[in-house]
Structures are given as structure tokens and as C-alpha cells.
Amino acid sequence: MTIGIPRALIYWKRPQFWESFFEDLGFRVLLSPETNKELVEAGVRVSDPENCFSTKVFFGHLLWLDGKVDWVFVPRLKTNAEKLEYCPKFFALPDLSKILVRTPILTETFNEKKEPLEGTLAKLGRKIGREKREVKRAREKAFLKEKDEEREKRENFFRKIEEKTTKITLVSHPYNFYDDYVNLRVKEKLEKLGAQTIFIEETPVNETINQRSKVQDKDYPKFHWEFGKEWMEKIDAILDYNITGAIEISSFQCGCDAVLKEFVEKKFKQNSIPFLYLLIDEQTGEAGLQTRLEAFIDTLR
Amino acid sequence: MKTYLGIDVGSISTNLVLIDEKNQILSSLYLRTEGDPIEVIQKGLKELKNYISKYNPAIEVSGVGTTGSARQLAGVITGADLVKNEITAHAKGASFFVPEVRTVIEIGGQDSKIIILENGVAVDFAMNLICAAGTGSFLDAQASRLKLPIERFGEIALRSDNPTNIGSRCTVFAESDMIHKQQIGYSTEDIVAGLCQGLARNFLNNVAKGKNIKPPIVFQGGVSENLGMRRAFKEALGEKIIVPPYNTVIGAFGVALLVKENHPQKTKFLGFEISDKNIKCTSFQCKSCPNNCEVIEARIDGEVVARWNDRCGKYSNLKYD
Numbered sequence: 067m068t069i070g071i072p073r074a075l076i077y078w079k080r081p082q083f084w085e086s087f088f089e090d091l092g093f094r095v096l097l098s099p100e101t102n103k104e105l106v107e108a109g110v111r112v113s114d115p116e117n118c119f120s121t122k123v124f125f126g127h128l129l130w131l132d133g134k135v136d137w138v139f140v141p142r143l144k145t146n147a148e149k150l151e152y153c154p155k156f157f158a159l160p161d162l163s164k165i166l167v168r169t170p171i172l173t174e175t176f177n178e179k180k181e182p183l184e185g186t187l188a189k190l191g192r193k194i195g196r197e198k199r200e201v202k203r204a205r206e207k208a209f210l211k212e213k214d215e216e217r218e219k220r221e222n223f224f225r226k227i228e229e230k231t232t233k234i235t236l237v238s239h240p241y242n243f244y245d246d247y248v249n250l251r252v253k254e255k256l257e258k259l260g261a262q263t264i265f266i267e268e269t270p271v272n273e274t275i276n277q278r279s280k281v282q283d284k285d286y287p288k289f290h291w292e293f294g295k296e297w298m299e300k301i302d303a304i305l306d307y308n309i310t311g312a313i314e315i316s317s318f319q320c321g322c323d324a325v326l327k328e329f330v331e332k333k334f335k336q337n338s339i340p341f342l343y344l345l346i347d348e349q350t351g352e353a354g355l356q357t358r359l360e361a362f363i364d365t366l367r
Numbered sequence: 368m369k370t371y372l373g374i375d376v377g378s379i380s381t382n383l384v385l386i387d388e389k390n391q392i393l394s395s396l397y398l399r400t401e402g403d404p405i406e407v408i409q410k411g412l413k414e415l416k417n418y419i420s421k422y423n424p425a426i427e428v429s430g431v432g433t434t435g436s437a438r439q440l441a442g443v444i445t446g447a448d449l450v451k452n453e454i455t456a457h458a459k460g461a462s463f464f465v466p467e468v469r470t471v472i473e474i475g476g477q478d479s480k481i482i483i484l485e486n487g488v489a490v491d492f493a494m495n496l497i498c499a500a501g502t503g504s505f506l507d508a509q510a511s512r513l514k515l516p517i518e519r520f521g522e523i524a525l526r527s528d529n530p531t532n533i534g535s536r537c538t539v540f541a542e543s544d545m546i547h548k549q550q551i552g553y554s555t556e557d558i559v560a561g562l563c564q565g566l567a568r569n570f571l572n573n574v575a576k577g578k579n580i581k582p583p584i585v586f587q588g589g590v591s592e593n594l595g596m597r598r599a600f601k602e603a604l605g606e607k608i609i610v611p612p613y614n615t616v617i618g619a620f621g622v623a624l625l626v627k628e629n630h631p632q633k634t635k636f637l638g639f640e641i642s643d644k645n646i647k648c649t650s651f652q653c654k655s656c657p658n659n660c661e662v663i664e665a666r667i668d669g670e671v672v673a674r675w676n677d678r679c680g681k682y683s684n685l686k687y688d
Contacts, residue, residue, distance in 0.1 A: 102657040353436060358494060361454035365489045
């Protein structure tokens with residue numbers, strides 16, 4: 067039996083976990099390929115134009131898997147371990163996916179506000195005929211892999227932060243940052259201009275400091291969305307290091323980003339960190355992006 | 368005599384500026400790109416060559432800089448020493464004429480930008496994102512709809528005492544709004560002035576949103592020729608608007624200054640002869656992966672000099688001599 071996972075959107079929230087989890091339960095896992103023009107075009111064709119660019123990309127990946135696997139895994143992400151909500155687009159993803167493809171959709175609702183992750187995973191396991199203890203073992207293994215990855219990210223962060231180059235932090239969702247087709251290879255472009263990029267997600271947050279001091283003098287509200295809190299905390303943390311500039315990359319039509327951008331921009335500007343806002347969609351030309359990046363790097367000198 | 372050449376190739380106009388070592392402008396050209404950047408660059412170089420042989424045959428070009436949306440292409444076919452983005456070039460040009468400038472408003476054919484400067488260098492900027500409302504090509508389109516030559520647009524706007532309110536959030540809606548205003552009997556002056564106000568408002572609400580606009584404010588680029596737009600910005604901002612000399616070719620001037628400051632030992636300029644050469648760009652589709660990139664290939668007299676527009680760099684990273 068083969069489980070397909072679209073290499074888009076929610077996949078990038080836990081890139082190690084799901085592959086490991088299902089493989090350990092004895093399934094073959096097929097990931098859709100890295101994003102390319104054909105996938106994006108296919109996704110744009112079936113998507114309502116009001117959807118954000120990232121959702122359109124997701125649909126492209128979903129369609130690619132159709133007919134190639136026994137199930138396509140599309141979890142319904144509602145709330146995370148901190149009881150904060152995911153983007154509302156994620157809530158509806160399995161329902162929309164069912165309309166778009168013939169291959170059965172494997173799904174379960176992850177609402178950690180109501181049910182711990184362990185419980186939901188056990189339910190998911192039951193759907194594919196696996197015992198509780200098998201699920202437990204697969205879960206623990208997957209967590210270990212995730213931990214390794216986190217450690218690697220942390221090491222990467224400290225290695226990069228100590229370099230004596232222009233250091234730019236990229237504030238974006240993982241599905242924009244890790245997908246080089248979607249972000250028009252922004253990391254490579256910045257590297258060619260002599261800058262090192264640090265993804266905001268890589269920034270380690272010192273929990274104790276955060277809980278003690280920063281809670282009182284927070285200059286942003288309690289966000290509704292999980293990434294709002296994460297971003298703002300990590301921005302607070304990265305400001306303690308010596309970074310040269312910050313770039314936020316947002317998908318066109320992303321409602322959450324439109325709200326958050328105001329706080330992100332304010333925070334960097336208050337700390338005298340030059341800030342650039344970039345919007346990406348299926349029409350975005352590389353030339354326009356290049357011009358903005360070159361000019362931004364010039365303003366840092 | 369050592370001189371430096373700046374070339375700014377934009378969507379609507381292509382500008383060439385030749386300066387000497389004292390930053391004096393010897394010659395400046397404003398040409399329409401008309402969809403053929405290669406031909407217009409060749410034409411510009413030919414005109415410049417004629418000027419030189421007529422007035423000062425001792426002139427030699429010691430450095431070439433290109434800017435604008437076709438800066439890469441212009442750089443390849445002229446053999447430029449410096450290829451610079453238009454924001455830096457415009458900031459440089461503006462701060463030459465107004466050294467204490469804090470804000471630059473630049474509106475060209477398809478791009479509009481705001482640049483915030485401190486001590487003569489750009490520290491922040493923004494460009495129009497996905498929407499081209501509020502740029503020169505929009506004004507061009509509306510002028511031809513009203514059957515007015517674009518050059519007279521501004522003076523007509525100034526005749527209005529009562530500009531009509533035209534929705535300017537989107538070019539398409541602004542156009543239907545304008546047609547509606549025509550049909551209910553507004554005068555052309557009031558409509559034209561209303562369009563200018565709408566454009567200025569659109570620029571300030573979108574492109575310049577969140578930017579700290581401080582005087583002195585410099586207004587440049589093709590649209591700064593428009594007197595109606597100057598008035599609209601003056602009224603919307605309540606500040607004096609400075610339009611510098613050479614306002615329409617100031618990007619080319621800026622990049623000429625930049626190449627002069629970082630002048631090469633020996634210029635890579637291919638010479639004025641390139642205006643007589645056969646320069647062609649063709650494209651082909653790369654089939655190596657599902658991205659199917661349209662790779663562009665530039666040839667001078669049949670020889671490939673550069674390829675670009677591939678996502679992975681398979682062609683653009685190759686070295687061509």
C-alpha cells in the first residue's frame with residue numbers, strides 16, 4: 067500500500083515526521099516532486115482564483131499524486147500543541163481535496179486544543195489498520211527524527227550567525243521558504259549578491275527568557291494563528307543577534323500575512339533593521355524580484 | 368577627454384547620458400523604447416556617435432553603466448562595466464542635484480517607486496507590487512482614450528478648478544469611472560485633473576504606504592514631466608515638490624555617475640560600432656525539466672554572447688567570449 071503526500075503547504079510544517087511515521091508503519095510513501103511550472107499551472111487551473119498562491123501550488127501537487135497511490139494524506143490541521151489555530155485554509159483542505167481527486171483522501175482532524183496529538187495519531191492508525199502500540203513506536207521514531215533535524219537547524223543557525231557577511235533573515239512560511247520554485251530561488255539570488263540568509267524559523271527561542279521578561283512588555287497582540295506567535299517570538303530572539311536586514315515573503319492573497327505584516331515591519335523598523343516586503347504569485351517575474359533584492363542589498367551598505 | 372556613459376532602458380523610454388570627469392552632462396537622449404530595446408540602444412549610440420564626431424572628436428568613453436528593467440540586456444550588448452538596479456541609480460541622480468533630498472518619487476512607464484534617503488544614500492524603498500495602476504503607461508492609455516497628446520495632459524489638468532473624483536484603486540475601474548464621468552458631462556479638464564489626483568493618491572496609498580515622507584521631496588521619471596501630476600503631489604503632500612534638471616533621464620545620469628566613481632581600469636565597452644552590427648535575441652524552450660524555461664539567447668553578428676532567463680542556470684552560467 068502506498069500513501070501519497072503532496073510536497074506543499076502543510077507538508078513543510080513537518081517535513082520529516084509524516085514520511086517517517088508512515089514508513090515505519092510499513093507503508094510505501096510517495097512524495098510529489100519538487101514544485102515546477104507544470105504543477106503550478108495544474109493547480110492554478112483547478113483552484114478558485116480567490117485562493118492564496120500557496121493553496122494553488124498545493125492543489126497542483128495533489129493532482130500529480132492522483133491515480134498514483136492508494137491514499138493521499140491530507141490532514142485537517144486545526145490547532146497546535148499551544149492551542150493556537152492554523153490558517154483557516156488548512157481546515158478545509160481535506161474537503162476540497164476530496165472534490166479534486168479520485169484517489170481516496172486519508173485524513174484526521176488535528177485539534178490539539180481538544181485532543182492530544184497521540185490520540186489523533188492512534189485514530190489515524192486505526193483507519194489504516196495499525197495497532198496502538200505500532201503507532202506509538204512509529205510516532206516516537208518520527209519525533210526523534212524531527213529532534214535531529216531541529217538540532218541541525220540550531221547548529222546551522224549559530225554557524226551562519228557567526229559569519230562576517232551581510233546576514234538577512236527571511237520571514238515567511240516554511241512552504242514559501244523551502245520551496246525554491248515558489249520563492250524564485252531567493253536564497254540563491256541573495257547569496258550571489260553576497261548575503262547569507264537565515265530563515266526565521268531556525269532562530270532558537272530561549273523559553274525561560276521568553277516567559278519571564280518578554281511577556282510583560284510585548285508590543286504585539288496575542289495572535290489567533292500559530293505562526294503569529296512563533297514569528298514574533300523568533301523576531302524578538304533574532305534581534306539579539308547581529309543581523310543586517312530582514313525580508314518578508316508573502317503569498318499573494320494570504321489574509322493572515324496581511325495582518326501580521328504590519329507587526330513584523332514595525333518590529334524590525336523600531337530596531338533600525340532595514341526591511342523589505344515581497345509578494346509572490348504565479349505571475350511574479352524574476353526580473354522584478356532581482357531589482358528589489360539588488361536595491362535592498364545596496365541600501366544595507 | 369574621458370567620459371562616462373549611462374544607459375537606462377525602461378519599458379517606455381530609453382535614455383542615454385554622457386558625462387565628463389567633472390560630472391557635466393555633455394549629451395542626453397530620451398528615446399521611446401517601443402518594444403525593441405536592442406534597436407533603440409543601437410539608435411541611441413548612433414546619435415551619440417554623430418554628436419561626438421561633430422562637436423568633440425576627442426571624446427573617449429572610459430566606462431559604461433546600464434540600468435532599468437532591460438539593464439542586463441543593455442549590459443550584454445554594449446559591454447557595460449556596471450549593471451545597476453534602477454533604485455540605486457535614481458537615488459544617485461536625485462542626490463546629485465538635491466544633496467539634502469529625503470524622499471524621491473519616481474514614476475516611469477510601468478514601475479513606480481519611492482526611495483527614502485539619508486545623507487545622500489537610499490535607506491528604504493518600495494516599488495509597486497502586482498498592480499501597475501498609477502504608472503506612466505496608465506496615463507498614456509487614458510490620454511489616447513481622451514484623444515489628447517500625452518505631452519499636453521499636464522497643462523490641461525492645470526486648467527481645472529474643480530477636479531472630479533476618480534476611483535484610482537485599480538486601472539481598470541479608474542477607466543470605467545472616467546468613462547462614466549465623461550458621459551454625465553464633466554469637462555475634459557476636470558477629468559484629466561481628477562486622473563492626476565487619483566494617480567497621486569493611489570501612489571501614496573499603495574506604493575508609499577507606511578513610508579515616512581519627509582522634505583525635500585524630489586519628483587522624477589517620465590511622469591514628472593506632467594504638470595498636473597506635480598500639482599497633485601504638491602496638494603496631496605502639502606509640501607514643495609522639486610523636479611530636478613534632467614528629470615526624465617536622471618536614472619541614466621545616476622548610473623553614469625556610479626560608473627565614473629567606480630571606473631574600471633579599462634572599459635569593456637564594445638564601441639559605437641555595435642550600432643552597425645547585427646544584434647539579435649532569440650528564445651528557445653529548454654526541455655530538460657518540467658519548468659520548460661524560455662531561454663533567451665543574444666547574438667552579435669551570429670555569435671552567441673549571452674543566454675539568460677533559465678531558472679536553474681544551465682545556460683546563464685555558461686561562459687561566452
